[in-house]
Amino acid sequence: MYRLLKLGSRILLSNFKTLKEPYKLTFSVTDKCNSKCKICSIWKKKPVNELSYEEIKKIFGKINPSWVNITGGEPFLRNDLYEIAEIIQKRGVYLFNITTNGLLVDKTLDEIKKILNLNFPKVIVVVSLDGPKETHDEIRGMNGSWINSVNLFKQLKKLSKTRKNFQTYLGYTISKFNLHLIDKTLEDVKREVGVTMKDFHFNIFHTSSFYYNTHKQQILPEKDELLEDINYILKEKGSIGVLSLLERKYIKLIKEYLDTGKSPMKCKALVSSCFIASNGDVYPCITFNKKLGNIRESNYNLKKIWNSEISFSIRKMIEENRCDGCWTPCEAYQTILGNLM
Numbered sequence: 001m002y003r004l005l006k007l008g009s010r011i012l013l014s015n016f017k018t019l020k021e022p023y024k025l026t027f028s029v030t031d032k033c034n035s036k037c038k039i040c041s042i043w044k045k046k047p048v049n050e051l052s053y054e055e056i057k058k059i060f061g062k063i064n065p066s067w068v069n070i071t072g073g074e075p076f077l078r079n080d081l082y083e084i085a086e087i088i089q090k091r092g093v094y095l096f097n098i099t100t101n102g103l104l105v106d107k108t109l110d111e112i113k114k115i116l117n118l119n120f121p122k123v124i125v126v127v128s129l130d131g132p133k134e135t136h137d138e139i140r141g142m143n144g145s146w147i148n149s150v151n152l153f154k155q156l157k158k159l160s161k162t163r164k165n166f167q168t169y170l171g172y173t174i175s176k177f178n179l180h181l182i183d184k185t186l187e188d189v190k191r192e193v194g195v196t197m198k199d200f201h202f203n204i205f206h207t208s209s210f211y212y213n214t215h216k217q218q219i220l221p222e223k224d225e226l227l228e229d230i231n232y233i234l235k236e237k238g239s240i241g242v243l244s245l246l247e248r249k250y251i252k253l254i255k256e257y258l259d260t261g262k263s264p265m266k267c268k269a270l271v272s273s274c275f276i277a278s279n280g281d282v283y284p285c286i287t288f289n290k291k292l293g294n295i296r297e298s299n300y301n302l303k304k305i306w307n308s309e310i311s312f313s314i315r316k317m318i319e320e321n322r323c324d325g326c327w328t329p330c331e332a333y334q335t336i337l338g339n340l341m
Contacts, residue, residue, distance in 0.1 A: 003094035003121050007066035014272040014334070015341040018315065021303050024067040024273035024334050026286060028211070029056075029084060031278050033073040035101045036141030039130075039175050039205050041213035042073050050278045051295070053080045058300035059276070060087045069330065070098040073278070076108045082115060089118040097124035099171060102149030103142065109155050116163055126171040126201060127153045131178035132188045139177050147192075154193040170195070174229055175205040176221040182229060197237045201247060204254060206328045208287045211277065223258045230254050250332045257327035267323065268338035269331055270315040274306065287326040290314045 010023035030050055033043040051059075068088050075081055075098055088096060096115070100108055112125060129149045130139045136146040149170070156168040172178075172185065182200075189195050204226070207214045220226065233251055237244075256264035269285040276282055280295040282305050292311050298304040305311060317323055 003066065003092055006092070007094045010066055010272065011337045014268055014338040018271045021063055021065070021306055022273045023065055024069065025063070025065045026069040026071060026273065026275045026330050028071050028073065028276065028278045029075050029081065030073040030078050032077045033101070034077065034103050035074070035145065038139050038141065038177060039173060039214070039219055042211070045213050047073075048279060051280050053083055055280070055296070055300065056084055057087050059295055059302060060091050062300060063302050064091050065093060067095040068093050070096070074101050074103070076100055076104050076111060082111055085115045086118055089120055093120065095122045095124065096120045097126070099126045099128065100152070101140065101145070102127045102129070102152040103145060105148050105152045105155070108152055112156065113159070116166055119165070121165055123166045125156055125168045127156065127168065128173070129153070129170040129185070129189070130173055131181045132184045135178050135181055139175075150189055150192045157193060157199075169201045170199055171201050171203070173203055173205055174226065175219045177219070179221045179225055180229060182232060197233070198244070201329070202233055202251060203329050204327070206287055206326055208289075210283070210289045211275070211286045226258065227255060246333050246336055249336050250327075250329060253332075254327060260325070262321055262325040263327055263332075263335060265335050265339045267318050267331065268335045269318055269323075270311060272338055273331065273334045276302070284314055284318060284323070285326070285331045287328065287331070288318070288323045290317070
C-alpha cells in the first residue's frame with residue numbers, strides 16, 4: 001500500500017511541478033533482438049558497450065522510481081534479467097512492466113515466474129502481436145513468430161489467474177502493414193486461447209532515429225484509414241479499471257495527435273519520466289533525440305543528469321512544444337496522469 005500511495009502522490013505532484021527525480025523510468029536493457037521487424041530497426045544495430053549488471057545496480061542504488069518499464073531489443077536475451085528485476089524491486093518500485101516479442105517462450109515464462117516471486121505489487125507483461133498469423137510473421141520478419149507469441153500469452157494468461165499482482169496483454173502496433181486487421185487478429189487468436197478486446201493494448205507506429213533506429217518512413221497509413229481502426233477500437237473496447245481508462249484516453253487523443261503531429265496534452269517527459277538507453281545514454285523520452293548525458297559520466301547518478309543545465313534547457317523546449325512530437329504509450333500514460341488537474 002505504501003508503494004501505491006507513493007506513486008499516487010508523485011502523479012499528483014507531476015500535475016503542478018517537475019519532480020526531484022523521475023517516478024517513471026523507461027530502460028532499454030539491451031539492443032540485442034531476435035526479430036527482424038519492418039517497423040523497428042533495433043535488430044540492425046550492433047550492441048555497443050551495454051550496461052552491465054553491476055552498473056545497473058549502481059544506477060538503481062541512487063534512484064527510487066515508482067514505475068519501471070523494461071524494454072529492448074528483446075529484454076529476455078539478457079541472462080541476468082531476473083537479477084536486474086531483483087535490484088529494481090528493492091528500490092520500492094510499485095509497477096514493473098516489460099515488453100517481449102514472445103520468441104523465447106520457455107525462457108520468458110520461467111523468468112516471469114521467478115520475477116513474480118519477488119512480490120512486486122504490480123507486474124505487467126506485454127507480448128507483441130501485430131496481426132493474424134501471416135501478417136504478424138511478415139511484419140516481424142520471422143516465421144513462427146505469431147504462434148510463439150500466442151503460446152507464450154496463453155501460458156502467461158493462465159499464470160495471471162493464480163497471481164493477483166500479475167496482468168498480461170497482447171501489444172498491437174497499428175501501421176500500414178496491418179490496417180483493418182484487428183477483427184481478424186482477434187478471431188485467429190481465439191482459436192488458440194480465449195481472448196477479448198480487453199486482452200489487447202493498442203498503439204500507433206512511431207519513429208525514433210536513436211532508439212528504434214528508424215526515420216520518417218511512410219509506415220503510418222493515411223489519417224482517414226487509420227481513424228477507421230481507432231473508431232473500431234473505441235467501439236469494441238471497454239473502459240473498466242484504471243489501465244483501461246488510461247488506454248481509452250490515449251486512443252481517443254490519437255485523433256488530435258494526427259492533426260498536429262504533437263502531443264495532444266502538455267508532455268511530462270523530464271517532468272515525471274525519462275529514458276535510459278542500453279549503453280547508458282539518457283534522453284527525455286524514446287523519440288526526442290536530445291541526449292542529456294551518459295549515466296557513466298555522472299557516476300551512475302541519474303538525479304545529477306535530471307537536474308543538470310542541459311536537462312533544464314531541454315525541459316523548457318518540451319514545455320514550449322518544441323520537441324519532435326509523439327503520442328506513444330511509453331510517454332502518453334504519464335502525460336495523461338500529469339494533466340488531471
